[in-house]
Amino acid sequence: MRSTSGIRRCAAGALALAAVTAGWALTGATGGGPEAPGGGATGRAAGREGDPASGTAGASGGATGGARAPGTLPGFSFVAEPLGPPGRPGDRRVRPVAPGYENLRAWVSSTGAGVALFDVDDEIVSDDVCLVDPRRDTVTVEPAPGTHGGYRPFTLAAPERRPYEAPTGCLPADLDQDGLQDLVVYYWGRSPCLFMRIPGTRPSSAAFRRRDLTPEREIWNTGAATAGDFDGDGRLDLVFGNYFPDGVGVLDRTGRHGDAIMPGSLSNARDGGRDRLYLGRGLGVFGEARGAFDEVGGTGWTLALGAQDLDGDGLPELYVANDFGPDLLLVNESAPGEIRFHRASGTRHLTTPRSAVLGEDSFGSRGVGFTDLNADGVQDILVGNTAKDYGPHESNFAFVSESGEVHDRLHEGEAPYEDRAEELGLSRTGWSWDVKAADFDNDGSDEIVYATGFVLGEADRSARLREAAMSNDLAVSDPALWPALRAGDELSGHDANTFLTRGADGRYTDVAAPAGVGGETVGRALAVGDVDDDGRLDFAVANQWAASTLYRNHGVTAPFVGLRLRLPAGPCATTGGIMTGGTKATGTGPGGATAGGMTRPAIGATARLRLPGGGTLARQLYPAGGHNGVSAPELLFGLGDAEDGTAGGTAGGAVGSTVGGVGDSMAGGVVAGGAGGGSLPVELSWRDACGVPRTASTSLDPGWHHLLLTERGASEMKRS
Numbered sequence: 001m002r003s004t005s006g007i008r009r010c011a012a013g014a015l016a017l018a019a020v021t022a023g024w025a026l027t028g029a030t031g032g033g034p035e036a037p038g039g040g041a042t043g044r045a046a047g048r049e050g051d052p053a054s055g056t057a058g059a060s061g062g063a064t065g066g067a068r069a070p071g072t073l074p075g076f077s078f079v080a081e082p083l084g085p086p087g088r089p090g091d092r093r094v095r096p097v098a099p100g101y102e103n104l105r106a107w108v109s110s111t112g113a114g115v116a117l118f119d120v121d122d123e124i125v126s127d128d129v130c131l132v133d134p135r136r137d138t139v140t141v142e143p144a145p146g147t148h149g150g151y152r153p154f155t156l157a158a159p160e161r162r163p164y165e166a167p168t169g170c171l172p173a174d175l176d177q178d179g180l181q182d183l184v185v186y187y188w189g190r191s192p193c194l195f196m197r198i199p200g201t202r203p204s205s206a207a208f209r210r211r212d213l214t215p216e217r218e219i220w221n222t223g224a225a226t227a228g229d230f231d232g233d234g235r236l237d238l239v240f241g242n243y244f245p246d247g248v249g250v251l252d253r254t255g256r257h258g259d260a261i262m263p264g265s266l267s268n269a270r271d272g273g274r275d276r277l278y279l280g281r282g283l284g285v286f287g288e289a290r291g292a293f294d295e296v297g298g299t300g301w302t303l304a305l306g307a308q309d310l311d312g313d314g315l316p317e318l319y320v321a322n323d324f325g326p327d328l329l330l331v332n333e334s335a336p337g338e339i340r341f342h343r344a345s346g347t348r349h350l351t352t353p354r355s356a357v358l359g360e361d362s363f364g365s366r367g368v369g370f371t372d373l374n375a376d377g378v379q380d381i382l383v384g385n386t387a388k389d390y391g392p393h394e395s396n397f398a399f400v401s402e403s404g405e406v407h408d409r410l411h412e413g414e415a416p417y418e419d420r421a422e423e424l425g426l427s428r429t430g431w432s433w434d435v436k437a438a439d440f441d442n443d444g445s446d447e448i449v450y451a452t453g454f455v456l457g458e459a460d461r462s463a464r465l466r467e468a469a470m471s472n473d474l475a476v477s478d479p480a481l482w483p484a485l486r487a488g489d490e491l492s493g494h495d496a497n498t499f500l501t502r503g504a505d506g507r508y509t510d511v512a513a514p515a516g517v518g519g520e521t522v523g524r525a526l527a528v529g530d531v532d533d534d535g536r537l538d539f540a541v542a543n544q545w546a547a548s549t550l551y552r553n554h555g556v557t558a559p560f561v562g563l564r565l566r567l568p569a570g571p572c573a574t575t576g577g578i579m580t581g582g583t584k585a586t587g588t589g590p591g592g593a594t595a596g597g598m599t600r601p602a603i604g605a606t607a608r609l610r611l612p613g614g615g616t617l618a619r620q621l622y623p624a625g626g627h628n629g630v631s632a633p634e635l636l637f638g639l640g641d642a643e644d645g646t647a648g649g650t651a652g653g654a655v656g657s658t659v660g661g662v663g664d665s666m667a668g669g670v671v672a673g674g675a676g677g678g679s680l681p682v683e684l685s686w687r688d689a690c691g692v693p694r695t696a697s698t699s700l701d702p703g704w705h706h707l708l709l710t711e712r713g714a715s716e717m718k719r720s
Contacts, residue, residue: 364394680700
């Protein structure tokens with residue numbers, strides 16, 4: 001039992017929260033509120049209502065023949081294609097839950113959709129989809145609609161699954177470095193499974209051999225996962241962010257696995273599931289780095305993870321997006337076999353609300369992505385939260401890097417980032433989940449997409465949410481004291497996904513409806529890639545309790561340099577040896593692999609492209625990140641009007657991100673003016689299979705390139 005002084009502190013805190021929330025609601029600043037797996041509340045951005053998630057539409061201004069002037073509305077146009085099985089009468093909209101959560105059944109049922117773009121048929125182009133569908137708790141693999149396929153869609157063989165176990169995400173990665181893409185599937189109610197691709201087999205359920213990640217099956221409730229070489233030994237490591245505490249069978253309707261537990265605070269909860277990092281040991285074997293998060297607070301209610309090398313030392317930092325409390329920016333100081341993180345936090349200024357300080361926020365974060373918003377060569381951080389009119393105002397974050405030595409400041413525990421979401425027009429996009437930044441028109445400036453929506457129903461329960469926003473922390477840990485949210489209830493279920501493009505004034509405007517991607521399905525996860533290899537980025541949306549969607553890009557585009565960066569398959573001792581049964585590498589020029597050698601994506605590689613006018617575009621290859629959305633392992637540099645060195649010219653200039661990649665050639669693309677000729681210098685950096693840092697310089701013509709990275713440099717791979 002808490003002491004009476006603790007009770008007084010909680011009561012005082014509740015009164016302070018009430019006063020601050022009332023004041024901030026008048027000013028448009030933000031305050032905390034109770035949130036579901038993704039807490040908070042939403043508001044519509046102007047112009048968000050519109051077209052359903054099918055058909056095509058061109059943004060005003062259309063597909064004109066010339067390069068658009070900065071600040072004019074671009075010619076975005078997408079065609080919606082269904083993913084996964086169509087809906088059918090009687091499809092469920094909620095899950096069975098433990099008795100203690102029956103009052104919150106719709107709330108507990110609000111997550112579980114995931115999507116990934118990857119290469120299952122060994123052609124390097126990521127034109128295959130791994131989809132997690134909560135309607136049937138299946139994980140399916142299928143060719144992206146409109147691609148040649150060559151195999152029949154299939155469902156991964158489920159493990160011997162107990163009734164309270166449900167998949168929530170699918171992460172493709174070459175776990176054993178054999179050149180074939182394996183799949184990590186994670187769940188609520190159990191620890192993850194590894195589906196290892198069997199060499200020499202055609203894509204099918206039988207082509208994957210399943211095994212558990214952990215020695216013994218455990219009860220986890222995983223809300224996000226990512227992959228990267230966190231200790232710098234040349235092998236991929238896996239990170240899992242967990243939501244409900246370990247051991248709690250949230251979906252166990254018998255109630256035999258753990259008590260029903262809710263967060264102990266609406267704004268400072270640190271009693272969720274334990275985040276975990278598993279180090280790659282080679283040959284698909286992983287071992288837990290025990291205690292990796294013990295000193296940095298790795299027990300938040302995690303819904304998104306993001307890996308990115310923010311300080312330029314070749315090791316990725318980790319952003320942990322937590323519901324009900326502060327996010328974590330973890331600076332990486334690891335060495336091979338030894339994980340070391342420390343927290344970095346932003347600085348609060350006189351006019352800065354505490355909740356807008358990086359690492360000190362109290363909002364319900366559910367998505368994280370990266371892009372260079374101020375063209376300083378340092379990746380900035382996008383975080384999906386919530387902002388709702390007539391309710392508690394929260395806000396997305398756009399943490400923009402400040403000038404100065406980022407490396408030194410991060411390693412001193414200072415995060416040199418300021419939240420600029422409001423001035424950029426990114427603060428209010430609805431009940432936001434996953435967020436991705438990518439250049440969909442190749443103008444050199446990224447668009448930003450948010451998956452939005454919470455619970456779709458008929459009976460509006462917004463008033464209950466507002467009432468609960470004033471709850472004292474003494475009450476919120478008991479689910480029986482939460483406002484009911486059951487089947488048929490509605491809470492921001494009709495929010496449309498947002499698709500934002502940047503104008504000449506530097507602010508972003510939502511053009512989702514005219515571009516044909518608005519829809520009112522409840523979106524969860526996003527994955528970006530050029531699935532049809534036509535030189536234009538497409539994207540997939542995993543929807544909760546509805547058919548998911550692939551949006552094929554039919555809009556105006558411009559010249560680009562696209563990179564699919566590859567490493568020779570094999571562990572450290574045998575890199576470069578000949579292997580069989582998968583993606584073959586035939587090098588042309590220095591550093592080419594032995595003919596027939598297999599390759600794998602160069603996860604963690606960085607590319608910097610220099611423009612004719614002296615500007616630089618930079619991107620990093622970390623496709624797995626955010627909330628259960630995994631993009632294709634590709635990088636795109638849109639050139640726009642590259643001759644002036646600005647590649648797009650909108651305020652903020654060059655933008656870099658971790659997602660995207662565009663096609664194999666410009667065949668089929670509608671090219672709008674801009675720079676189309678001449679090689680551009682590109683600088684590459686990566687770690688090889690032994691963890692040795694490598695660099696190479698090359699010059700590339702506009703178009704798509706498959707580059708093999710070896711100790712001798714970068715060489716173009718022949719296309720089959």
